[in-house]
Amino acid sequence: MSHDTPVVVLDLSATGIGIVRSLAKEGIQVNAYDTKGKYEIGKTRHASCGICPNPVDEESALLEFLIQTAGKYRKKAVLFAGSDDYVYFISKNRYILANYYQFLLPEHDLVKAVLDKRLTYDLAVNSNVSCPKTFAIQDEKHLEQIINQITFPCILKPVFSSHFRTRIDHRLYKKAIVVEQAAQLRNEYHFYRPFGELLIQEDIPGHENCIYSVKTFFDDKMNLIGVWMNQKLHQFPPRFGSSALALSIRDEEVIQMALSFLQKIQFKGLAITEFKRDPRDGQLKFIEINPRIGLTQALSIACGVNLAYLYYLSLTGQNPKPVTRQKEGIKWVYLVRDFLSFRQKRKNGEMTFPAWLKSLSGKKVEALFAWDDPLPFIRSFVSHLRNLWRRS
Template sequence: MVDGPAIVLYMSHLGLGLVRALGREGVRVFALDPHRDALGMNSRYCTPVVTPDIKADEARYLDFLLEFGCARPSKPVLYPTGDPTVVLLSREREALSRYYHFVMPDHETVLKLLTKDGLDAVAREHGIPAPRTAVPADRSAVEAAAREFQFPVILKPAESHAWKARAIVDLIGVGTKVVPCATPEDLLAQYDRIAAHDPAVIVQEVIPGEDERLVYCCFYVGRSGEPLGLFAGRKRRVLPPGFGSASFAESMNDPALTQATLRLLRAVNYRGLGGVEFKLDPRDNTYKLIEFNVRFGLWDALGARCGVNLAHMAWRDAQGLPVEPRLEGRPGVKWVSMQRDLSAFRLYRRQGKLTTWRWIRSLAGERMWAVFAWDDLRPFLSTAPGYLWRLAAPRLGMAGKQAQR
């Protein structure tokens, strides 16, 4: 009998979604994270395991995975949740596959899709519609882009995780994925600031239109190359507005989006879990390729609520069990990260794009909370007090100062 457990590497909103999608199907799940208090480590659907940190010592982390896998009585299915773990699994697949099941594309394809310049090369090679992009080798190439591009444009890191380095975070802030540039002079100034720490950047045109034109299609492609699961959603709000990750999304179906996604997957001979982001360009009504995740994504667990449990499909297929293909989910179901969406709401309201009443009304209907779940309350209960304190502390501090006057 095939009954291998699942191993989720690193916990967060993403990891918690994976744990619940698998645990609710009766799969035993181990949650591996260097921090015992990481979000989701206390979920009823997982067994927490504290590990070394891949960022601090990759070799030690790999040794831990090999030893942990070797000690399991049945071969587990492995789920990476971030680019560092994806790269490690891909590069060390020969050693890890002795103790784990996991399905992913070949290593060259993984590296192409993970990097912004690699993804641009894939789009060019296969004729996939995408924003105009330049991959500058030096400042003179940025100067050329400043002359040739229409503005505004954005600067992106060639490798997403590069902008998590402390020196970059100190420059542009925590969680910043892109830097908007309104003019040629702004582009050169921003490049000079960032290139001192990370010169591997790309310049890209901004696709016009509101944030709701951002869509995301997540999927599982089986070992044989057949798409077994596909689920799509629209980003209703993102944080920060314009260029951030979803704080509020809603499931949808669009045959044109499905075809655009399947065309890309066939072009790169994809295997495994993943997701691709497009933006519908109002100038030609075409979906333009924005980003590719070679892993389960932030709100992909919404698919399980809508009838397409990609995580469980991956668990079954990796072990050679049959999977019934599901290439369309139930539309109109909402995913909300309340803590992040409150922040997004304030920013949209400040920009005059959202009123309080419209925000409240948007939350009506069937929805799935990123953290809160009646059948798994501990992750919410352990994070709510800290969040409420962060909301209250500035007001309490202000009240204290007023009382001293």
Template structure:
């Protein structure tokens, strides 16, 4: 390592799951010193050689880690740069922004904009007020509200929290939302989940496969000017139809880029962000699904295609020259090895994917979420995980 690298401001990545791993690699490959913080340093995505890893037991469950972050900031030779990789860390960093400001630069927007992104009810109302296309949405609170919307909502519809709580994530780790097809089913579901999470949105289910979901990734400077823009689309999700990306691809879509910029600027947005859209064949129009104020699940594909938004953010915050765009590689597939295997098996079992189609889906230029030659640790531990987990289940079943 060159001596001058240690003098560069340190990037601090909050969370070493897949999102965090992609951020660590995007920065470290540019010679940036990186510290990664997580409560689980044994997870395979945390086994990267590209960062110094710090264990924080209460990360994602408390606020003591904020003080540890302050202590870290005080020990750094100059202001660090924070990169949250999940909504929980984003929310906590935003809430404690004043406490952290003397020690860190922030790659996410100010608190009122972060809150707008995290609160789906507030965001959908904002988007509708400003004329941006969104799915039909309702925000019931009382029993009467739930009964009243049963005759108005388009079926099938989905029910999801404004912002999933830790309780929701523990009980429904694979479910961002639930789908129902009738008024009776909607009322039954509401009685089941309202005790766990009262802040819920009911939304029409836009028809279409996973590949009708498109997204943008961007970074806006302090004047809300985009310094980099990437667009792409999902190809498969895990769980299918309602989860996060397991396979995506780069695909330049000018309308997606322009609408994302217009929406974010209307919000007064600065920093790293993403906007998700779905094509509605009934109206022949894209509709906005959500805005995220932190790195988004398949964001590793952008750096692989010449748009390293994490490095652009770092340079903007630290006063370094903004790197020029290195072109845009079209049709590069991003694949999360473990999640896409599970998604593919589910589609194969359901008869929605044939074996030849599955094999064909891996053709063309590819980049992987976990595997790479210059950082083999994560994939080696993933392979160990895939080998040992079935045996652990067998042992547990025998013990019972």
């Protein structure tokens, strides 16, 4: 295989670092960029790292930055996005960026649909995919009109998750808010509405280990080039957060549901499709699609389906052989987040220290730690603990 085409990764979170390491170990030249704060924590010795403008607030500056950066390479670099904000930026500016970089995304309307939770729900309903009952709230008057149709507890969540994650207030750095009764819903809606559009969704019961993520790569002709999946074990924050501990497993029902859905909507490129098994009826309920590589990329490598590398080979015209089988029973842990998740669960009486230690047993890979590149892990650990101290 030829590895002389360079790579540019936009993101230096654990997701971006997973992409960087999985390609650098193949001998590929990797360049990684992110905004100042994330760069300072995530910069890695496996890539040439730098600071870039923010994809949300400095879109024109980032576009100019990438055009200038492209001039450094003899070949059009393969472009990776490690966050939804970077995906949306690339998709929106695809016709300009395609002159300088190689990347593969679905049509822009489809990218917008999976990033807008209201439109994602419509996609699922129109594709006959079971999903939680959802209400898009227009304003307080509309909330009052439908409040008697809502079953409690329910979930209040942003239409665009990134709108909350960009806020400094820790109350906004969350994927969903659990609401127990109508009065609380009114109060929570009043507080959160100024920061972005909101929707209300049925709360699917069950523990975090009822959640499954299917990772896929379909090429430009919708040929399946790679697929693997994991079960979530812990999330941070607990219940509604990102993965903190995950397990590589294969469940054909989950995989076939994801593949069928993606093929029906013609979702080419990289994707993460998430479902939760409803303990009330045993049925899988669709949660979301993310149009990129996921946080658990290190597990992708460990279980034998390196989606980042398959994507690179495909875009550089090397026609990789599809990889659709995976190693099972390997755990992935984002240790600092898993510890903070345990800490919160112990406070709520939901987990003991011995039970947490037992959950970490077995063969596993760490999200950030690497003996030959320890600093991203150390800086991330310190940053998380510092943020915890500030919030407390």
